[in-house]
Structures are given as C-alpha cells and as structure tokens.
Amino acid sequence: MNSIENLQWRYAVKKFDEHKFLSEEQVTTLKEAFNLTATSYGLQPVKMVVLKNKELQQQLVAHSWNQQQIVQASHVLVLCIPNEITSKDVESYFKLVKDIRNTPDKILNPFKEFLVNDIANKPKEVLNSWMKNQAYIALGNLLTVCANEKIDSCPMEGFNPVKYNEILELNKQGLNAVLVLPVGFRAEDDYMKDLKKVRKNTEEVIIEIS
Template sequence: MKTIEKLQWRYAVKKFDNTKFLSNEQIQILKEAFNLTATSYGLQPAKLLVIQNKEIQNELMAHSWNQRQVVDASHLLVICVPKSYSTEEVQNYFNLVQKIRNTPDEIINPFKKFLTAEIEKKTQEELLIWNKNQAYLALGNLLTVCALENIDSCPMEGFVPEKYDEVLQLHEQNLTSVLVLPVGFRAQDDYMKDLKKVRKNIDEVVINFS
C-alpha cells in the first residue's frame, strides 16, 4: 500500500516553497524517468526541458495566466514535441535498435517498413496529435515518480504554447511546447496541502469483467 499512500499524498500544488530546491540526484531521477516512459512503438518523440532560471521562469509566468507555481517552483519542466515529424525518426530508432541489440536486418526490416508506411500516410496535423498523446504519457509517468520520490508537482495546461515557444526559442529546434510541470516542495501555508482528496468511489470508475 506504500504506493497508494504516496499517490494519496500527491496533489496539484498551488503554492511552492521558493526557498527549497531539488537536488541534482532528484532531477536526474526525473530525467531518467522521462526517458523510460512508454511511448507508441518506442519512438520517444517528446523532449523534456529542465529550467532552473528565475529570469526565464518569470518571463514564462506572464504566459501562464500568472500562475506563481511557474516561478516559485524549484524547477520548471516543459514537455515538447516536434512541430514536423518524418520517417527519418523511424530510421533513427531502428539504427538505435541495431546498435543496442545487434538485431539482424531480416528481423528489423519488416517492422521498419510497416512503421515507415504508418508515418507516411499520416498528415503533419495527425502526427502532431499523435505525438502530443505521447507527451501526456510522459506527464503521467512523471507525476507518479514525483509522488514516489516525495517531490511536489503541479501539472499545467494553462499556458500559451506559442509564447513559450518564442521565449525558449523552440522553433529553432523544430519543437513546440505541450505541457508544463513545475516541481519542488509545497509551501507549508498552501491552502490545498491538508485538504482531503476528492475522488469518485472505485466502483464508479473501474468496471470488472470475470
């Protein structure tokens, strides 16, 4: 039940303690957890920006509905995906498979051919939606890992991606921001800190088949 207790402890922090900072070890855990997130076909389209710069965080707060979590958090994580996506990513993935697993071409090629065709038949708009879905998988994983590591967080969609892209110069890297996750430590006077979690009864959200 320890995992459940940790998830009970977690909540979307409304006020961070701006005097406390995550250790390098804690940030490394979050980086590795992001990298280990399950993604469709294992393609890992998302990128993670780790920001610890109060000047930049202040600038981004103005494009985040002035939510102070963006600047008061120890670090600001921004999950991004490619603005345009091509079959080159498929080739890069299978190159990595061969490098790590030494998988023969005769085994790789049928799946590579299939996946290349899947990418080619999708529009850039469809690929962007698909990759955004992968970003949400990464966010869910990070939230759970944060809870397990006693790191506070606040998942956010309330920001202006175009402005984030501009401030962080993401266009130059063919990226666009999708999700924001301030991480750090809750302030002791956060009004949400001691409130009971509001959730439906398990029987209302889980359907059992036997």
C-alpha cells in the same frame, strides 16, 4: 501500499516554497524517468526542457495564466513535441535498436517499413495529435515518480505555447511546448496542502470483467 499512500499524498500544488530546491540526484531521477517512459512503437517523439532560471521562469508567468507556481518552483519541466516526424526519425530508431540489441535486419526491416509507410501516409494533424498523446503518457509517468520520490508538482495545460516557444527558443530546435510541470516542494501555507483528496468511489470508475 506505499504507491497508493504516495498518490494520496500527491496533489496539484498551488504554492511552492521558493527557498527549497531539488537536489541534483532528484533532477537526474526525473530525467531518467522521463527517458524510460513508454511511448508508441518506442519512438519517443517527445522531449523535455528542464528549466531552472528564475528570470525566464518569471517571464513565463504572464503566459501561464499568471500562475505563480511557475516562478516559485525549483524547476519547471516543459514537455515538447517536434514540429514534424519523418522517416528519418524511424530510421534513427531502428539504427539504435540494431546498435543496442544487434538485431538482424531481416527481423527489423518488415516492422521498419511498416512504420515508415504509416508515418508517411498520415496527415500532419494526426501525427501531431499522436505525438501529443505521448507527452501525456510522459506527464502521467512523471507525476507518479514525483509522488514516489516525495517531489511536489503541478501539471499545467494552461499556458501560451507560442510564447513559451519564443522565450525558451524552442522554435530554433523545431519543437513545440505542449505541457508544463513545475516541480519542487509545497509551501507550508499552501491552502490545498491539508485538504482531503476528492475522488469518486473506486466502484464508480472501475469496470471489472471476469
């Protein structure tokens, strides 16, 4: 039951301890967990900025609905999607598959051609929505890993992506910020720290079909 106990321990931190910082090992664990996140077709159309710069964190507070967790946190993880995804990205993925698994082209090509055509024929807004969904999958994975590693976190949608892109110079990399996750350690005086978790009964959210 450790996983359930850890998820019970987790909550969206309202105040981080500004004097506590993640170890390099913990940061590496989060990076690896992000990279191992499941994504549609395995294409990984999402990247993560790992920010540990108090000056930049302070600048971002004003563009995060003044949520102080941004500057209090040990690190701020920013999940981003590319401004566009093209057949070149699909080609790169299948090259990686071939390099790692040595899979013959005759096996890879049918699926590769399907994905190339599928992406080429989808409108940009549909592809953007699909890529953003991948970022949410990554966020869910990170929240669970944080809980299991006893790292506190606070998932955020409330921020100005345009300003984040500008301050973190994501535009120069063809990226757009979609989700933010400050991580660190809860402050002893966080008013939410000892409150009971509010959830519906399991029977209300689970539908069992035998």
